[in-house]
Amino acid sequence: MIKKKLKQIPVSIVIPTLGYDHLQKCVHKINVSSFLPKEVLIIVPKDNYNKIKTYPTKYKNLKIRVLSSKKKNQIYQRIIGFKRSKTKFVIQLDDDVLIEKNCLHKLYQFKKKKKISA
Secondary structure (H helix, E strand, C coil): CCCCCCEEEEEEEEEECCCCCHHHHHHHHHHCCCEEEEEEEEEEEHHHHHHHCCHHHHCCCCCEEEEEECCCCHHHHHHHHHHHCCCCEEEECCCCCCCCCCHHHHHHHHHHHHCCCC
16 A cells, blocks of 8 residues: 655744643644644643653644753743744644644645745
8 A cells, every 4th residue: 555645834833831641632633634823832831741752743744843942931931843844834822722624735735825924
């Protein structure tokens, strides 16, 4: 069986989290999307880093970077993610958000159609 190469769009997803169980469902939904983001940045307080440090190896379709935060503060964690993202277009998700299969593609197409600057 030939594995179909999944399409990637130039989008970064930033997920601030404390590392709770619902994060896994969130990342799984991104992993099975019809179009994949260029990268997923998961920002977690350093106290909880060990809970999710294996995520980059769990999801083969995604390029995941787990970043450590000095503070347990969602805004602070988002800022870290936005600063460290490698694309012009960044989507921020809470760790309990479950996206639809075509969500990323629709958002990106809308951005391109409306010529929204990133």
